[in-house]
Amino acid sequence: MAENTVIQCNNLDLTFETNDGPVHALKGIDLTIDQGEFVSFIGPSGCGKTTLLRVIADLEKPTGGDIQVNGMSPEEARMKRAYGYVFQAAALYPWRTIGGNISLPLEVMGIPKSEREALIKKNLELVNLDGFEKKFPWQLSGGMQQRASIARSLSFDPDMLLMDEPFGALDEIVRDYLNEQLLELWAKTKKTVVFVTHSIPEAVFLSTKIVVMSPRPGRIHEIIDCDLGDNRTLDIRETPRFIEIAHQVREGLKLGHADEH
Numbered sequence: 001m002a003e004n005t006v007i008q009c010n011n012l013d014l015t016f017e018t019n020d021g022p023v024h025a026l027k028g029i030d031l032t033i034d035q036g037e038f039v040s041f042i043g044p045s046g047c048g049k050t051t052l053l054r055v056i057a058d059l060e061k062p063t064g065g066d067i068q069v070n071g072m073s074p075e076e077a078r079m080k081r082a083y084g085y086v087f088q089a090a091a092l093y094p095w096r097t098i099g100g101n102i103s104l105p106l107e108v109m110g111i112p113k114s115e116r117e118a119l120i121k122k123n124l125e126l127v128n129l130d131g132f133e134k135k136f137p138w139q140l141s142g143g144m145q146q147r148a149s150i151a152r153s154l155s156f157d158p159d160m161l162l163m164d165e166p167f168g169a170l171d172e173i174v175r176d177y178l179n180e181q182l183l184e185l186w187a188k189t190k191k192t193v194v195f196v197t198h199s200i201p202e203a204v205f206l207s208t209k210i211v212v213m214s215p216r217p218g219r220i221h222e223i224i225d226c227d228l229g230d231n232r233t234l235d236i237r238e239t240p241r242f243i244e245i246a247h248q249v250r251e252g253l254k255l256g257h258a259d260e261h
């Protein structure tokens with residue numbers, strides 16, 4: 001494993017045993033993710049995007065092949081808090097303030113109050129929510145709640161962010177805005193991001209690498225380099241190179257579907 005590799009999957013397989021028989025969710029996944037990359041998983045519903053993210057996070061165990069996260073097993077990496085995880089819904093505790101929600105992982109880690117307060121402030125600033133510490137989740141819009149949940153996942157300063165369709169439930173304008181903010185945050189923090197999405201423009205706008213997956217069983221159909229450079233703004237979506245990469249992803253998704261038959 002190269003020194004700057006953070007995730008390495010070799011021939012990864014996962015079959016769920018269910019009452020209706022086995023479900024082969026992942027098959028022969030080979031994937032390398034390097035430090036500082038922004039990698040998106042895209043593919044039709046049920047192709048195993050979330051399952052692959054959950055395997056990286058040690059929330060599911062593979063049934064074949066191997067995976068290393070920071071040169072360790074996913075379990076060891078989880079114990080060492082290698083990553084923050086952002087879910088589809090913001091999943092904030094309604095009875096805690098925004099500050100209280102961000103504080104929770106830090107409390108579990110036994111970090112003293114004065115340090116916690118500084119970390120809450122720093123992470124709220126990172127997601128442009130300074131001043132919202134004492135509000136409750138219901139007092140914030142959906143987009144703000146999702147930003148608060150990103151601040152929570154960053155609270156203990158993990159090197160890696162695992163994000164499962166964090167903006168899927170938001171309208172397009174809010175999603176565009178959060179996409180820009182996420183890129184800014186990524187540029188500022190240099191964290192490795194692994195991001196699940198259904199949206200081709202979102203994947204192309206955000207990523208350095210796009211993993212196109214195909215269903216039944218979930219495999220990697222194609223890995224596309226997304227060489228749009230740094231300092232991207234939303235206008236980049238009108239450029240020929242953006243349109244070309246989006247087209248390549250769309251074709252990949254189509255061909256991936258055809259693999260099934």
Ligand SMILES: Nc1ncnc2c1ncn2[C@@H]1O[C@H](COP(=O)(O)OP(=O)(O)OP(=O)(O)O)[C@@H](O)[C@H]1O
Pocket residue numbers: 016017018023024025043044045046047048049050051052218
């Ligand atoms: N805990 C589980 N037990 C049994 N089957 C599961 C479990 N989790 C996922 N699956 C199945 O594994 C396959 C992959 O599911 P997964 O949620 O990873 O897909 P996905 O690409 O993330 O889909 P979506 O885009 O709809 O979220 C699906 O067929 C799903 O029904």
